[in-house]
Amino acid sequence: MQTTDSPVAPREVHTYYTRVDRVFRGFVAASALFSLVVLMLIAAFLLYRGFEIFSDFGFGFITNSKWDIGNPEDTSTAVLGIGAMLVGSVITAFIAIIVAVPFAMASALFIEFYAPRFLRTVLTAVLDLVAAIPSVIYGIWGYVVLLPLVEDWSGTLYKYLNWIPIFDVQTPIFGRSPLLAGLLLAIMILPIVTSVAREVYGQAPRDLIDASYALGGTKWAGIRTVVLPFGKSGLVGGAMLGLGRAMGETVAVYLTLNLVFKTNFQILASAGGNVASLIANKFGEATAYELKALMAAGLVLFLVTLLVNFLATVIVNRSRKIV
Amino acid sequence: MSLSIHGRVQRGNFTLDLNEEFHNGEVVAVVGPNGAGKSTLLHLVAGLVRLHEGSLVVNGMTCDAPEQDVYVQPENRSIGMMFQGLHLVPQFSSAKNVELALQARKVSRAQRAALRGSLLAQVGAGHLADRKTAGLSGGEAQRVALARALAGQPQVLLLDEPLSAIDADSREQLRLALGNVLTDFPGVVLLVSHDPTDIESLATRRLNLY
Amino acid sequence: MRRTAGSLSVIAYVAMSMVLIPIMGLFIRVPWTRIGDLFASDTARTAFWISLQTSLIATAVCLLLGIPLAWFMANVSSRLHSVLRAIVTIPVVLPPVVGGIALLAAVGRRGVFGDLLSSIGITLPYTRSAVVLSQVLVAMPFLVLAVENHFRQLDRGVVDASRVMGMSPLRSFFLVVLPMSWPAVVAGAVLAWARSVGEFGASITFAGSLRGRTQTLPMAVYELLENDWELAMGLSALMVVFAAAVILSLRSRLLNTSAA
Numbered sequence: 001m002q003t004t005d006s007p008v009a010p011r012e013v014h015t016y017y018t019r020v021d022r023v024f025r026g027f028v029a030a031s032a033l034f035s036l037v038v039l040m041l042i043a044a045f046l047l048y049r050g051f052e053i054f055s056d057f058g059f060g061f062i063t064n065s066k067w068d069i070g071n072p073e074d075t076s077t078a079v080l081g082i083g084a085m086l087v088g089s090v091i092t093a094f095i096a097i098i099v100a101v102p103f104a105m106a107s108a109l110f111i112e113f114y115a116p117r118f119l120r121t122v123l124t125a126v127l128d129l130v131a132a133i134p135s136v137i138y139g140i141w142g143y144v145v146l147l148p149l150v151e152d153w154s155g156t157l158y159k160y161l162n163w164i165p166i167f168d169v170q171t172p173i174f175g176r177s178p179l180l181a182g183l184l185l186a187i188m189i190l191p192i193v194t195s196v197a198r199e200v201y202g203q204a205p206r207d208l209i210d211a212s213y214a215l216g217g218t219k220w221a222g223i224r225t226v227v228l229p230f231g232k233s234g235l236v237g238g239a240m241l242g243l244g245r246a247m248g249e250t251v252a253v254y255l256t257l258n259l260v261f262k263t264n265f266q267i268l269a270s271a272g273g274n275v276a277s278l279i280a281n282k283f284g285e286a287t288a289y290e291l292k293a294l295m296a297a298g299l300v301l302f303l304v305t306l307l308v309n310f311l312a313t314v315i316v317n318r319s320r321k322i323v
Numbered sequence: 324m325s326l327s328i329h330g331r332v333q334r335g336n337f338t339l340d341l342n343e344e345f346h347n348g349e350v351v352a353v354v355g356p357n358g359a360g361k362s363t364l365l366h367l368v369a370g371l372v373r374l375h376e377g378s379l380v381v382n383g384m385t386c387d388a389p390e391q392d393v394y395v396q397p398e399n400r401s402i403g404m405m406f407q408g409l410h411l412v413p414q415f416s417s418a419k420n421v422e423l424a425l426q427a428r429k430v431s432r433a434q435r436a437a438l439r440g441s442l443l444a445q446v447g448a449g450h451l452a453d454r455k456t457a458g459l460s461g462g463e464a465q466r467v468a469l470a471r472a473l474a475g476q477p478q479v480l481l482l483d484e485p486l487s488a489i490d491a492d493s494r495e496q497l498r499l500a501l502g503n504v505l506t507d508f509p510g511v512v513l514l515v516s517h518d519p520t521d522i523e524s525l526a527t528r529r530l531n532l533y
Numbered sequence: 534m535r536r537t538a539g540s541l542s543v544i545a546y547v548a549m550s551m552v553l554i555p556i557m558g559l560f561i562r563v564p565w566t567r568i569g570d571l572f573a574s575d576t577a578r579t580a581f582w583i584s585l586q587t588s589l590i591a592t593a594v595c596l597l598l599g600i601p602l603a604w605f606m607a608n609v610s611s612r613l614h615s616v617l618r619a620i621v622t623i624p625v626v627l628p629p630v631v632g633g634i635a636l637l638a639a640v641g642r643r644g645v646f647g648d649l650l651s652s653i654g655i656t657l658p659y660t661r662s663a664v665v666l667s668q669v670l671v672a673m674p675f676l677v678l679a680v681e682n683h684f685r686q687l688d689r690g691v692v693d694a695s696r697v698m699g700m701s702p703l704r705s706f707f708l709v710v711l712p713m714s715w716p717a718v719v720a721g722a723v724l725a726w727a728r729s730v731g732e733f734g735a736s737i738t739f740a741g742s743l744r745g746r747t748q749t750l751p752m753a754v755y756e757l758l759e760n761d762w763e764l765a766m767g768l769s770a771l772m773v774v775f776a777a778a779v780i781l782s783l784r785s786r787l788l789n790t791s792a793a
Contacts, residue, residue, distance in 0.1 A: 024703045027601055034598070038670075042631070045638035045645055103548035110545035123549060128724070129780050130552050134731030134751040137769040140758065141555040144562055144766070187551050194548070241625070248628025250734040251755060276630045276734065283634070283738055288643070295638050298631040305627060313619055369697045397696040404697045410690035414713055423708060427699035475699055 043302060050296030052289075053080065061293075062086065062300060067261045067282075075289045082275055082297050084263045088178065089274035089301070091267060092253060093246035095182025100190045101239050107190075108197035109223060124198075130191045139255035142184035143176075147256065150180040154268045166267050175270035181257040182267070185249055189242035196238030200231040233315050240312030244305045250276040275301045326479055326511045330377015332360070332367055339363055341377075343530065350505050350512040352522040355532035361515045362407060364532070365481040368513065369404050370397035382478055382510075398427070403477030407484050407515075409468040413457035417443060417467040420456055424474035442470040447500050462493035469501065478510040485514070486521050498524060556773055563770045564763040571767045579745050580753035580768075587661060587749060588729035591668035595725045598669075599676040600718065604706065606677070607684035618681075624674045629734030632670045636663070636739040659741045664749060667735035672728035676721040683717030684710070723783050730776060 053061060057080060064081025071077045111123050154174035161167040204227040212222040254277035264271045279294050279301075286294060325346045332339040339360035345351055353361045366372040367379065370386065378388035386395040411420050421439045430438065443449050448466035456464055465485060472480065485501060486494050502525055505512055513530075516522055522529065571577050606617050624632065640646050640657045650657065657663050687710065695705040711718070733751040742752040750772050757765035 024601075024706075029605060041639060042627075042635040046631070046635050048645060049638040103544060103551065106541055106544035107548040110541050114542060115545075125781065126549065126552065128727075129777055130556075133556065133773060133776065134733055134754075136733055136751045136754050137559065137773065138555055140754070140766060140769055141559050144762075145555070145558040187555060190548060190552055244625075248631070248734075250628065250630050251751075255758075276628045279630045279634060280734060280737060291643075295634055298628075298634040301628055302631045302635075305631075306623065309619075309623060313622075369693075371693050371697070396701075397693075398699045398701055400697075402697050404694065406690055406694055408688075408690050410688060410694040412691055412709060412713055414715075423695065424698040426708060427695065427704065471694075471698070 043299065046295050046299035046302060050292055050299050053293045053296035057081065061296060065261055065263045067278075069287060069290055072287050078289060078293075080290070080293045082278065082300065084261050085273050085275045085278045085297070086300070086304075087263050087265070088257065088272040089247045089276070089304075091178050091265070092182045092185055092257065092272070092274060093243050095179065095267065096185035096189055096246040097239055097243050099183060099186035100193050100242060101235070103186075104190055104193035104197050104238070104242075105235065107194045108201050109227070111194075112198055112201045113219065113223060113227075127191045127195055135188065135249060135252045136255075138184060138188050139252035142180065142252060142256040146184055147176065147180060150177070150183060151175065154179060158268055166265060169266050169269045173270065174268055176256050176258040177270050178257065178264070178267040178272045181253050181272070181274075184252055184256050185246040188249065188252060189245050192245060193238045193242040196241060197231065197235050200234030200238065201227050203234075204230040236315045237312040240308050240315070244308045244312075247274065247308070248276050248301065248305060249274070250280045253277045254281060325382065326368065327380045328364075328367070328377070330374045330379065332363055332372060333375040334363075334372070337363075338375075339367075339532075341367075345511040345513070347382075347510050348508075348527075350508075350514060350525055350527045352526035352529045353513055353515045353532060354517070354522065354529055359532040361532055362483055365404065365483050365513060365515065368479060368481055369402045370395060370400050401475070401478040402481060403472035403475055403479070404481040405465075405468045405472045405483060405485050407487075409464050411456040411464060411468055411471070414455065416453050416455055417448060417459070417470075418452040420467055421470050421474050424471045428475045438474070442474050443467070445473070445500075446470045446504065447496065460489075460493075462489040462497055465489065465497060466500070469504070473504065480505075480508055480510065480512045482512065482514045484516060486516065486518065501525060559766060559773070560770055563766050565767075567763055568767055571764060571771065574764065576744060576748070576753050576757065577764075577768050577771075580748050580750050583661070583664070583745075583747070584730055584749040584751075587664045587668060588726055591665045591672060591729040592722055592726045594665065594669050595673045595676045595729075596718070596722055599673050599721070599725070600680055600711075603677050603681035603684055604710070606681045607687075618678075621674050621677050624670060625678075629667075629671050629732065630738055633667055633735035633738030633740075636666060636670070636735070641739075658739060659743060659747060661740075661747055663740035664736050664747050667739050668729035668732045671732050671735055672725040675728055676725040679721035679724055680714065680717055683714055687713060719783060723780055727776060727780060730772070 056075075057064070061081050063083045064079070065084035066079045066081055068079045070079065107123075111120055115123065151174045154177065155172070157167050158169060158172055158174070162169075208226045209222040212225055213219065217225070253274050257272045257274070257277070258270045259273040259277065259281060260271035261273070262271055275297050279297055282290060283294055325344060327344045328341045329343075330341060332341070337358075337360070341364065353364060355361055363372055367374065367387070368381075373394060374387045374389055376389055378391075378393075379386050381400060384395070385391070385393050386400055387393065412423065415423070418439045421442050422435050425435045425438055440449065440452065443452055443466075446466045446469045448463065448470060451459065451463055451467060454463075456467055459467065469482075469485060472482070482501075486497055489497065498521060505525055514522075514526055516525075602621070606614055606621070609617065637658060638644050640650055642651070642656070642658060657666065691709060691713065692705055695709045696702070700708060730749075731751060732749070733755070736747070736749060737752055737755075740747040742748045742756055744753075744756075748756070750768065754765050754768050754772070757768060
């Protein structure tokens with residue numbers, strides 16, 4: 001095809017990258033490094049600013065449940081501890097996970113294996129959409145709509161199950177309790193856990209499912225013997241992600257859980273709080289010393305979520321190795 | 324002017340020793356069992372695989388010689404390649420796919436518009452210009468890939484099973500089109516094929532890899 | 534088998550209602566007669582524009598930094614990749630309040646770099662840039678993970694082919710990789726934008742809720758809660774409509790192009 005009078009002249013040959021290419025490569029590597037550094041700095045700064053608090057209160061900052069600034073002029077009169085808030089974070093997040101995971105599993109299986117194409121598109125779009133809804137809106141809904149309902153349910157639970165310690169309360173007045181906050185968080189994390197579960201189940205080996213089909217098994221048998229074992233660790237990873245989310249939630253918990261500095265294991269009682277909502281709540285009028293304490297609290301929360309995230313990664317990675 | 328390869332490729336347990344000279348105007352059928360390194364040879368010439376030792380010289384220019392610290396990036400060699408998997412951009416039309424290769428060689432916009440049509444016509448794919456390559460049949464996509472490989476006016480043409488996976492009729496047609504292209508091609512052509520008819524009708528010599 | 538499919542679908546529908554009922558419940562409780570007040574309200578109007586402005590800038594920043602990062606991650610060895618991925622995922626679970634308070638600890642007035650920044654005339658906290666920064670911090674991972682996932686599934690042969698055709702890595706990226714990744718980039722940007730619009734925890738700690746300066750829609754809702762419940766709910770409903778309109782229109786366009 002090549003003729004000498006063709007308009008495409010033979011090219012000159014260069015051996016090295018142009019400067020633009022090197023700049024691009026540098027930019028790409030730098031942006032990667034940048035995010036890495038930012039995250040390390042987050043921990044470093046929080047530690048740096050909160051260090052005084054840890055040296056003043058030691059381990060008591062985590063176990064103690066009192067939050068008293070004392071005399072604002074004299075920091076030695078302050079007693080600060082986030083024990084109650086940590087307990088609240090964990091309890092509400094666990095309620096959320098226990099409620100959300102079964103629903104998320106069922107929805108994911110349904111969307112992935114049973115729903116007709118059209119419904120599948122709609123449901124995936126819905127999952128995307130709810131990601132955009134700010135938590136303050138969930139908080140409002142939780143306060144306006146869910147609160148009266150949960151008060152009713154709490155009454156029933158108390159009436160029949162008050163012999164179980166967690167369902168017991170001193171006075172049968174319910175309200176903005178850990179149960180309410182936990183249920184609201186369950187609704188809030190349901191989309192993300194469902195998305196992860198759907199992704200995990202979608203990667204299950206189709207040929208094995210088909211094989212189980214071909215051997216005369218039902219679709220459900222295929223799901224039970226192939227998909228569920230395959231997706232088990234992936235699902236745990238997704239649940240951990242939801243757990244991290246639930247522990248970090250701020251405004252929805254602030255609106256639906258009575259902030260009381262008292263360690264409360266009774267999920268129907270109107271008392272509790274979590275670390276994130278403590279920070280948002282105290283932050284506005286905080287003294288310099290209290291601000292340091294809030295940063296220390298931020299570091300504790302950061303480390304807890306890191307730990308959860310790390311466990312999730314380990315579990316998910318282990319599942320990949322087995323498969 | 325020619326293509327000479329003296330050296331060794333090493334990837335894990337796989338090694339390929341080469342000691343070959345090819346001359347311009349030759350159409351070399353590269354044959355051998357699966358795993359013998361036919362595709363590796365083509366990727367080596369293109370610069371997608373590097374020599375472990377030795378040297379690769381294309382038309383007097385050393386393109387790969389690890390001992391002398393020479394390695395020319397693929398884009399700076401003058402290679403036209405038709406991959407076994409074709410690797411067209413599925414979202415683009417046939418014309419746009421061919422145009423990419425012209426764009427890569429910095430051909431002006433006006434010339435690109437004229438050339439992409441004639442390149443497609445040359446391989447009998449003029450009517451496919453506006454179709455997305457994702458929707459093309461095997462034979463149609465192979466024509467577009469061939470036009471794309473020729474677009475940059477390469478000095479070396481590498482064809483990895485250019486006539487595979489299509490039905491007998493279109494295979495016959497494409498073989499004719501390819502034959503016309505290859506007789507006019509001034510440089511070295513390396514053609515990987517399993518089909519005796521293809522080799523018989525297209526190649527001027529054979530290279531056996533074991 | 535029918536029965537399992539049936540019960541599974543019942544649970545799935547319950548779950549989907551759990552997701553949707555809050556939104557519908559909100560719409561039922563909204564005092565629609567007062568919707569005029571909402572449009573007349575200065576707070577709502579300025580908050581809307583600030584939200585629109587900051588979220589769009591934040592999305593642009595995410596694209597600018599996130600796409601190269603995603604490309605980098607998709608091209609490194611698998612060991613480095615898993616490390617990078619773990620790091621990038623942290624902000625997904627990082628409580629936004631912690632992100633905000635960390636930003637304050639770093640560049641706040643009393644922060645580590647506060648003096649340095651103010652000596653060169655830059656004050657970040659309680660400015661609109663602070664809002665953007667908070668949104669970027671929270672939204673970036675969503676874009677990076679979506680785009681990176683796509684980059685990894687890309688037909689690498691096409692990139693190789695473009696190199697052999699004569700494209701430098703840079704030209705190959707812009708002429709081949711990006712056009713092929715368009716749907717994933719849009720999807721990632723939508724996700725990042727959605728996160729930016731809904732961002733609350735990081736901005737309230739780092740940027741504050743200053744009406745007309747840093748108060749975005751979620752913060753305006755939060756503030757309105759204290760003095761006008763009805764208006765707060767109306768504003769929430771409007772936010773949902775706003776977000777839904779943007780996401781659904783982008784999504785349907787995406788689906789159309791991928792189907793074509």
